Amino acid sequence: MPRPGSWRDYNPGVLESLRARWVGYPAAVLLVLATIGILRFFPGLADSSVALLLLLSVFLAAWIWESGPGAAAAVLATLGFNFFFLPPVYTFTVEDPRNVVALVVFLLSGLLIGHLSALARRRLRLVEGEREDLAAMTRISQAFLSDTNRESLLGVAADRLRESLGARHVSILLADEQQKLSVAASTSDAEIRRDLADLAYRQGNSAAFPSELGGTDIYLPIPVGVRREGVLAARGVRSSEGLAEGCAVLLGLALERERFLRLARAAEETKTSDEMKSTLLAALAHDLKTPVTAARGAIENWAAEAGPSERSRLALSELESLTRRIGQLMEVVRLDSGVARPRREVVNCAEIVEAAVARFGDALAEHALFIDLPRTETRVEVDPSQLTEALGHGIENAGRYSPAGGQIRVSASADGSSAFLRVSDQGAGVPPSEREKVLERFVRLPSAAGVPGSGLGLAIARSLVELNGGKVRLAGSPEGGTLFEIELPLASRA
Amino acid sequence: MSRVLVVDDEAGIRKVVRDSFEREGHEVTTCVDGQEALERLEDEEFDLIVTDLSMPRTDGLELVREARRRSAVPILVLTVKHEEREKVRLLDAGADDYVTKPFSTAELLARARALLRRTGTPSDKPVLTRWADVEVNLEARSVVKKGQPVHLTPTEFSLLTVLLSKPGAVWTHRQLLATVWGTTAGVTNDTLRVHMGSLRRKLEDDPNRPRFIRTEPWVGYRFSP
Numbered sequence: 001m002p003r004p005g006s007w008r009d010y011n012p013g014v015l016e017s018l019r020a021r022w023v024g025y026p027a028a029v030l031l032v033l034a035t036i037g038i039l040r041f042f043p044g045l046a047d048s049s050v051a052l053l054l055l056l057s058v059f060l061a062a063w064i065w066e067s068g069p070g071a072a073a074a075v076l077a078t079l080g081f082n083f084f085f086l087p088p089v090y091t092f093t094v095e096d097p098r099n100v101v102a103l104v105v106f107l108l109s110g111l112l113i114g115h116l117s118a119l120a121r122r123r124l125r126l127v128e129g130e131r132e133d134l135a136a137m138t139r140i141s142q143a144f145l146s147d148t149n150r151e152s153l154l155g156v157a158a159d160r161l162r163e164s165l166g167a168r169h170v171s172i173l174l175a176d177e178q179q180k181l182s183v184a185a186s187t188s189d190a191e192i193r194r195d196l197a198d199l200a201y202r203q204g205n206s207a208a209f210p211s212e213l214g215g216t217d218i219y220l221p222i223p224v225g226v227r228r229e230g231v232l233a234a235r236g237v238r239s240s241e242g243l244a245e246g247c248a249v250l251l252g253l254a255l256e257r258e259r260f261l262r263l264a265r266a267a268e269e270t271k272t273s274d275e276m277k278s279t280l281l282a283a284l285a286h287d288l289k290t291p292v293t294a295a296r297g298a299i300e301n302w303a304a305e306a307g308p309s310e311r312s313r314l315a316l317s318e319l320e321s322l323t324r325r326i327g328q329l330m331e332v333v334r335l336d337s338g339v340a341r342p343r344r345e346v347v348n349c350a351e352i353v354e355a356a357v358a359r360f361g362d363a364l365a366e367h368a369l370f371i372d373l374p375r376t377e378t379r380v381e382v383d384p385s386q387l388t389e390a391l392g393h394g395i396e397n398a399g400r401y402s403p404a405g406g407q408i409r410v411s412a413s414a415d416g417s418s419a420f421l422r423v424s425d426q427g428a429g430v431p432p433s434e435r436e437k438v439l440e441r442f443v444r445l446p447s448a449a450g451v452p453g454s455g456l457g458l459a460i461a462r463s464l465v466e467l468n469g470g471k472v473r474l475a476g477s478p479e480g481g482t483l484f485e486i487e488l489p490l491a492s493r494a
Numbered sequence: 495m496s497r498v499l500v501v502d503d504e505a506g507i508r509k510v511v512r513d514s515f516e517r518e519g520h521e522v523t524t525c526v527d528g529q530e531a532l533e534r535l536e537d538e539e540f541d542l543i544v545t546d547l548s549m550p551r552t553d554g555l556e557l558v559r560e561a562r563r564r565s566a567v568p569i570l571v572l573t574v575k576h577e578e579r580e581k582v583r584l585l586d587a588g589a590d591d592y593v594t595k596p597f598s599t600a601e602l603l604a605r606a607r608a609l610l611r612r613t614g615t616p617s618d619k620p621v622l623t624r625w626a627d628v629e630v631n632l633e634a635r636s637v638v639k640k641g642q643p644v645h646l647t648p649t650e651f652s653l654l655t656v657l658l659s660k661p662g663a664v665w666t667h668r669q670l671l672a673t674v675w676g677t678t679a680g681v682t683n684d685t686l687r688v689h690m691g692s693l694r695r696k697l698e699d700d701p702n703r704p705r706f707i708r709t710e711p712w713v714g715y716r717f718s719p
Contacts, residue, residue, distance in 0.1 A: 282574070282575065285574055285575065286548060286574050289574055289595045289596050290504050290506065290507060290595065291506065292595075292596045293506075293507060293510070293595045293596035293597065294504065294506030294507050294509070294510050295506075296596050296598065296599075297507070297510030297511070297513075297514065297598075297599045298506075298509075298510055298513075300514075300598060300599040300600065301510060301513045301514055301517065301599060304517060304599075305517070319596075323596050348684050348687075350684075350687065351683065351684070351687060351712075354687065354709055354711075355709065355711030355712055356711075357702070357703075358708065358709035358710070358711050359711050361703060369702050369703060370702070371702050377684065384578070384711075384712050385577075385578055385711075385712060388711055388712070
């Protein structure tokens with residue numbers, strides 16, 4: 001990664017403009033010359049005092065403008081000390097040999113003081129810079145974490161980043177699904193270089209160079225894990241590169257956090273609304289079934305006391321069909337409102353057959369029932385209750401539309417990657433052209449007119465099976481009647 | 495005559511259930527919710543509790559838990575949904591059986607009758623050793639059907655005696671596995687299904703339509719006398 005260092009040495013502060021490199025040397029020279037000029041007004045001063053005061057000016061020059069100007073000040077001060085103060089004055093010759101030693105010591109002291117002073121100054125500046133960066137990062141992370149809305153998060157982030165980086169302008173560019181960058185937040189209309197932003201986003205390369213606005217322009221990728229979310233572009237930055245990079249990482253984290261919060265909220269909302277529907281439907285089922293139960297019990301008790309009659313039998317059979325319809329309608333509502341989510345587990349198809357026969361077998365009281373189960377376990381991953389009910393509708397249909405005494409065969413088998421649950425009867429069958437249609441709601445064959453039913457059973461069976469990733473179809477059975485077939489994918493693990 | 499406690503918040507259901515049990519000659523007490531029922535249970539003894547599942551204040555599940563903590567009285571729950579998980583929860587909490595609304599009073603009374611057989615007998619001994627054409631000799635661990643000896647494996651015999659210890663009551667898969675195998679690890683519902691199937695082939699007239707050893711879909715099994 002190219003990291004031009006020109007802006008690295010910038011340091012914000014009151015003396016900042018004075019500290020720019022190009023002013024360092026002339027300023028240090030001026031400082032030493034001024035000191036010499038002032039000292040010339042006090043001719044009575046001892047040479048040692050003059051030397052100490054000149055060293056002080058070297059120290060100051062090194063503190064403010066650091067090494068180079070500091071060394072220049074030391075050399076100039078030595079020359080000045082010799083020329084103006086050591087006899088013979090106004091010459092560079094030295095009369096007393098002892099003064100030669102003093103002059104050399106003076107030069108070395110000046111250089112050493114200048115060096116140490118510059119070093120201390122640099123250290124202090126580094127520590128201060130780090131402390132300021134840390135404080136800025138803390139402020140920014142607080143601002144980011146207190147916001148959970150994407151729009152306002154981005155707006156606040158751009159402003160805060162501009163402050164903390166001491167920048168003239170900050171833009172946050174985010175990538176859309178087609179990986180195209182667009183400006184998501186901006187502190188002003190200042191132009192940014194799209195080519196550099198694209199480079200930062202695609203290659204992950206950051207760019208930094210001196211800005212015509214003063215300071216530096218930087219383009220940093222916003223990292224999220226191993227991906228990049230977008231680009232942080234800042235112009236006229238006057239803080240350290242480390243701080244800017246830290247800010248980009250923080251911004252990535254804040255965006256990621258906001259995304260997770262949004263997903264969690266959405267999941268929570270769906271869950272709550274589904275739970276509410278589910279509860280309402282349960283209450284509705286309870287409210288519908290309770291009066292029917294009471295009515296049925298009352299008629300039964302009455303019939304038990306008064307002796308059974310045609311009227312009580314009729315009332316009970318009507319209540320029976322009302323009950324069935326309520327059950328089917330409730331099932332349709334549950335399916336349509338999306339609360340009938342399958343709770344899948346791996347089960348043996350033999351168990352589904354056994355459960356469906358146990359629950360719906362009464363519908364086959366007048367038929368000869370045969371059950372064929374596979375010798376090896378045939379496992380599917382489905383909601384057991386929903387599949388039991390789906391197969392149960394097939395069993396009830398077979399019982400209703402095939403003559404008493406006929407054979408009904410319920411079977412489970414596997415073929416290739418599918419499991420099959422089948423019910424076949426010896427009834428009149430369904431003409432091939434109608435087979436797809438009778439799986440739809442409220443569709444009944446004209447031939448079924450004499451048999452009670454609502455035309456919902458097979459449609460419910462189909463919806464339940466499809467919810468579980470399977471298919472329902474009707475075919476002709478080998479025995480000449482209808483074959484009701486559920487096909488399910490076999491569970492992947494044995 | 496037995497004393498039956500009927501708990502339901504719907505007046506219509508209370509009336510119907512009360513009439514049905516009184517017609518059978520039982521003495522019936524009714525409560526409107528679990529809270530009231532628990533207060534009744536403090537100072538009265540009952541032979542059977544029939545309770546609704548969803549009620550204000552203390553609901554059916556809580557009532558089952560509380561009542562089971564205090565005594566072994568048979569409990570029959572009236573539910574609305576064919577919700578297997580809820581049934582398993584009820585049975586594991588100590589309920590013996592359930593009927594789903596809208597139920598017929600004949601069905602309700604038949605279930606109650608089966609549970610009432612248990613009254614007064616220790617709960618771990620089979621209370622029933624003879625039905626239809628089958629006879630079980632507990633000491634000899636032998637079974638006779640239609641006068642012919644039937645060979646049962648030790649596992650089949652254990653399963654049968656567990657079912658017979660609470661005629662009418664539903665045993666969840668977990669309860670049966672824990673009682674007969676002593677563990678639920680390594681044995682699956684499928685293992686149970688295979689043993690039950692073989693027990694039916696030996697004892698039922700039509701194993702495809704078992705009359706006595708009944709499957710409760712996705713919940714467990716019961717012996718229905």
